[in-house]
Amino acid sequence: MTQIKFYGRRDVWSDLRQEISDTVHDCLVEAWRLPANKRFHRFLLMDAEDLICPQRSERYLIVEIICFLGRTDEAKRDLIHTLFARAQENLDLPAEDLEIVILEAPMVNWGIRGLPGDQLALTYPVTL
Numbered sequence: 001m002t003q004i005k006f007y008g009r010r011d012v013w014s015d016l017r018q019e020i021s022d023t024v025h026d027c028l029v030e031a032w033r034l035p036a037n038k039r040f041h042r043f044l045l046m047d048a049e050d051l052i053c054p055q056r057s058e059r060y061l062i063v064e065i066i067c068f069l070g071r072t073d074e075a076k077r078d079l080i081h082t083l084f085a086r087a088q089e090n091l092d093l094p095a096e097d098l099e100i101v102i103l104e105a106p107m108v109n110w111g112i113r114g115l116p117g118d119q120l121a122l123t124y125p126v127t128l
Contacts, residue, residue, distance in 0.1 A: 002032070007051070009059075024083065061087075063098065064101050068106075069126075
């Protein structure tokens, strides 16, 4: 299971939600072999005065990846490198204006479709 939260300025990113979602999801499918139909993305876009980051431009974007525990450090690094490259390529977003954080939780800490996460039958790998 992977859920994504995007934090950024509404006036910059509102019209680009689909492009952002597609870019990040394609990276997850490629790097972590997530199924193409497993997309859970939330946009938390704010007014300019609600996102204070004086060292960044108005295009500053935070991508928070919440996922099951189990992927190797190498798999996480691969995803991060892929995201930086594709954000530059697809969104013209320089590395200085993108921050990525991966937050992991044990499967048992998730409740999905009426079950604890460790009792789910997954169709994709979590340990890469």
